[in-house]
Amino acid sequence: MxxxxxxxxxxxxxxxxxxxxxxxxxxxxxxxxxxxPLTVREKLSEFIKNDPQLNLYPDTDSIQLRKTISEHWDVDSEGIIVGTGSDQLIQVMTNVFIGVGDKILYPVPSFSMYRDSCLIAGGTPVKYLLNPEDGYEYSKETILEAYEKEQPKIIYICNPNNPTGNIMSVSDVIDVVKYCRKSIVVVDEAYGEFCDNTVIPYVKEYENLLVLRTFSKAYGLAGIRCGYSISCKKLASAVNLARPPYNISSLSQYIAQLILSDKxxxxxxxxxxxxxxxxxxxxxxxxxxxxxxxxxxxxxxxxxxxxxxxxxxxxxxxxxxxxxxxxxxxxxxxxxxxxxxxxxxxxxxxxxxxxxxx
Missing domain, CATH: 3.90.1150.10 (Aspartate Aminotransferase, domain 1)
Structure with a gap:
């Protein structure tokens, strides 16, 4: 039953x-x-010994952590949203923009959450292929053609792509952002620290661009489940509509702040x-x-x-x-x-x- x-x-x-x-x-x-790092563990130990007030709910807006991230990237803290891993932010964003019949455009093979979150929201996922014969390379033309045909609300680019490891050049990503004005272009940079390839500086210029980052990979903090998005303030305010309250624990917020201060x-x-x-x-x-x-x-x-x-x-x-x-x-x-x-x-x-x- x-x-x-x-x-x-x-x-x-x-x-x-x-x-x-x-x-x-x-x-x-x-x-x-x-x-x-040992220095971070020592500071965390002192934080816990001095009463982290775990009897109280955490800062629901992660204000201090967002400020630290904004200083790290030189972006507006009001354009930052923190989530329980970047996968939570994918689901939250989908819940805001995707309803029955709405489409997303996503790469295959890639991170399964793009497709799954769309289905959970009642939307229609449409894939564009990264062919092994071409070394799984991204094709800007393929994405633009699919955009014209499908008119998706969200376009995903995983950069570097998981599990294939390849990247799309910054110039090609920005060409997609500029051309696909009626879509939100989400660039998932979960592995971005391992290559010199980011579009974060462009969020100030394009209101339809959102970048995902995480503390789980390069920072070695998979256990605290903490990721974040960077976009313009207007787009962040929209995504924030469906973010659960108190979604990041006090300890996770504090550890993420520490790791950014000890780079x-x-x-x-x-x-x-x-x-x-x-x-x-x-x-x-x-x-x-x-x-x-x-x-x-x-x-x-x-x-x-x-x-x-x-x-x-x-x-x-x-x-x-x-x-x-x-x-x-x-x-x-x-x-x-x-x-x-x-x-x-x-x-x-x-x-x-x-x-x-x-």
Missing amino acids: IEELIRPEIRSFTPYNANQQPYKIKLDANESPFNL EEINKNIEYLIEQREWMIGKLSNIKGVEVYKSYANFILVKVDNCNDVYNRLCEKGIFVRNFGLAPLLTGCLRISIGTNEQNSIFLDELSTICYNK
């Missing part, structure tokens, strides 16, 4: 299932391998992961049966012969990567998060052994 009450368009959903089994090396969720170690960690990414790309390219895609994020997408067997044998060794199996346009692909050099080396040794001993 319960199944019959579920909305038809949601019945086929598969809840997100993170691998929670014991592991030796975890390279499957694009998390940072680095813990909070030196974070920047070193980012540089380290970029160096490891390029080293990994070179090593993976030398393994027979492995095709490597260029990445500008903290992960690498590879196409592997006998993908499912390779994945299962890695799991037997306690090494977790993300298997896309038979996913559309990702057949035979694994996504490998960048870890420490020790973790990466162990993974490469095991992968080489598996591939050469088939």
